[in-house]
Amino acid sequence: MRKLNAFLAVVSAVALCFAIPATASAAEGEFSYRYYDAEGEIQVGSLVDPPSRECIEIPETADWDVSAAFRPRNNTDSRAVVFKNAECEGDDYFSLRPHGGHGSDRLLLRSVIFS
Incomplete structure (x- = not known):
């Protein structure tokens, strides 16, 4: 009987672990940037509540x-790390602090990753 109780306790614990949903980690807030559209006009783009630890093109x-x-x-x-190259690669990157970190028109980016 004790073996059955122990077995049921282990099975229940494992089932409980799978029943609890994993929490997705995301940076809360908005990350914005400027870009030129097809007509050469400056537009504003943004990422709202982007995922963390994932390269975003x-x-x-x-x-x-x-x-x-x-x-x-x-x-x-x-913290956001912006890369001049795609796929968050290369030596040309810059780190922006949370809650208002920003760059000038000279800071170019094609990808970003959030901590």
Whole structure:
């Protein structure tokens, strides 16, 4: 009987672990940037509550024929690291502090990752 109780306790504990949903980690807030549209006009893009620890391509600059985004502003609660290259690669990156960290028009980006 004790073995059955122990077995049921273990099975119940394992089932409980699978029943509890995993919490998705996300930076809360908005990350904004500027980019040029097809007509050469400056537009504002943003990422709202972006996922953490996941490389995010700036959607408006995914095509290499399009100029990179610029003037990022990090109004999330996480540190943002912006990369001049796609896929969060390369030596050309810059870290923006949470709650208002920003860059100038000279800070170009194609991808970003949040801590």
